[in-house]
Amino acid sequence: MKRRDFITKAGLVGAGTVAASTLAAPAIAQDRIEIAMVSTWPRDFPGLGTGAQRFAQKLSDVTDGRIQVTYYAAGERVGAFDSFDEVASGNAQAYHAADYYWKGKHPGWAYFTAVPFGLTYPEMKAWLRWMGGQELHDELAGEFGLKCVPMGNTGVQWGGWFNKEINSGDDLKGLKMRIPGLGGDVMAKLGASPVSLPGGQIYENLVSGAIDATEWVGPWNDEAMKFYEAAKYYYYPGMHEPASQLHVGFNASFWSGMSASDKALIQAVAAGGDNDFMAEYNAKNGAALERLVNDQGVVVKEFNDDVYAAFKRGSDEVYEEVQTHSALAKKIHESMVNARKIVGDYVQLNDVAYTNKRNAALGA
Template identity: 65%
Template sequence: MKRREFIKNAGIAAVGGAAATTTLAAPAIAQQRIEMVIVSTWPRDFPGLGTGAQRLSQRIQDVSDGRIQTQYFAAGERVGAFDVFDEVASGNAQAYHAADYYWKGKHPGFAYFTSVPFGLTENEMGAWINFMGGQELWDELSAEFGLKAYAAGNTGVQMGGWFNKEINSAEDFKGLKIRMPGLGGDVMAKLGASPVSLPGGQIYENLVSGAIDATEWVGPWNDYFLKFYEAAKYYYWPGMHEPGGYDAFGMNKTWFDNLTKSDQALIQACCLMENDMMMAEFNANNGRYLSKLINEHGVALREFNDDVYDAFGEAAEEVFSEARAHSDLANRIHESFAAARADVGGWMKLSEGAYYRQRNRVLGL
């Protein structure tokens, strides 16, 4: 064959091949379009938690070049804040963004994957979940309810809460009506308080009306926008109940399992990014808004004393014993968590803990 004829024929073949590829690829791309309804427990545009969930929803769509089409619904827009678990488990929606300790009534093990009293900080949680068996236990638990979850946000060490009176001893909790979910609420009950679980959008009205006497939420940035300072004067720290509150991106497991491996990895990567972004955003804002609460609104900052914290610790051990007795899985989750707390916590004491103490001493912080 002459060189000119070879080039001509090769060109025809290349065009034909490209046309064939285009013909085959177009329907395949169209079939890959995925609809993803996301429901959450947070109010629309609420700083940190709400905006982080919305940011994650948009990121999944953007990273997939629009192939995964997300529809985001804040609390109350599609279902109630505490109805998102059943909405996703049933397949009516594909995913939720929430704090998994809201589902401790379904299984106490869920509390560990948000935060528990005397639990893990954000750094320690990351170690446990990603490298010490935490994700595998979370998968086992979630699968029992038809779900698959990833960490998708963290709020760090939370404040102890807002109170309409000073807390000087464990006796001061008796008869107190306090909004505190998760196992932290169970600790309050051991001390004689009456814990209730309310979604964020309902806390202020209950605090103002006197339906509750105290509440915890997150920290200065979030609490400032919820205007708790209008109803409670005393702001206590540090919170024993949530030292590293993870948010969960829980997905319908059947839906998730039917995705390609690359789409599963895409969603996981987006969740991991939001996990870092949200924590950074809370750290960037909490100090500034704490100053505003104190200087602009006269909030009285108080630290729980050692006697109160000792009472928290004793009550927490009772709560953990009850959680472990629930089932073999609950016991295994606790044992894994406790091992990580001892191992990673021991290292953090020598590393970050010691550094913070010495740095702040030298700089007078």
């Protein structure tokens, strides 16, 4: 190659590099994404709050600060139950919540957190990822200007804290109980008075006697809330929330304005956060239960078959009403029931059978 040609070509390459670098800086600056994220949890609350805060920080970490999330705990920007409207209106870009809080807007929302006699964690994951659940959630959320991404699960929740023993369905009559979602509707069918309260208001209402009972999550979270100071009996298993799936709900216009790669990145970070949530609850619930029993004198009791039969009667009535709400509500219900049958039967034959055999062989 002639020296003159080499210098000319090298000059062109250099010029191209300069041009690219001149364009890159402003492009990166323009690509910065800022997200105001409200939530339904108290700040630094174990699991629910800290998991949402980890997600917000992780988005910043994996993008070297290009995506910045400003996290607002319940009450810091809006009230816990105002999160939906704050994001749907576009005043904030995202929320972290349990979507069953929005069942008053459409009963279908409850199915994407948890419903009575519904899906466990592995069943929920199968339904959302591979059996049409996410598509149905997208259809429902789209009607309200939202896009919801799974991020967090607490597993099977406990039945709750009671000031008296619950030995039959009749013992639920007249009970004022904090229990949201369709589980609250079931309790109403059985003569109880369900109350929906955000987490930060439960303890004071239980201590004051404004409510007689409450469910929240499970041993790890319930210990942190100190419910043992106000109620003696701790019942399991809860029929109302067999796998409480949490979500990051985005404003739909904001979501549609992001690039495909940013959407995929957010969904990947959320999936990792979802796994971390369930792992943390599994790791910490057992030790917390031991402390509640050994250190606080909590009486752990199992709901008997008579009480569960009452729960089933109440849930049958609730589901009949839900399916008459709309074609979409009916479609969501039928899809969940199909997943519960197909996945649930296999989990029973495989996972549950193995655990039972293992524990029997080990003398557990």
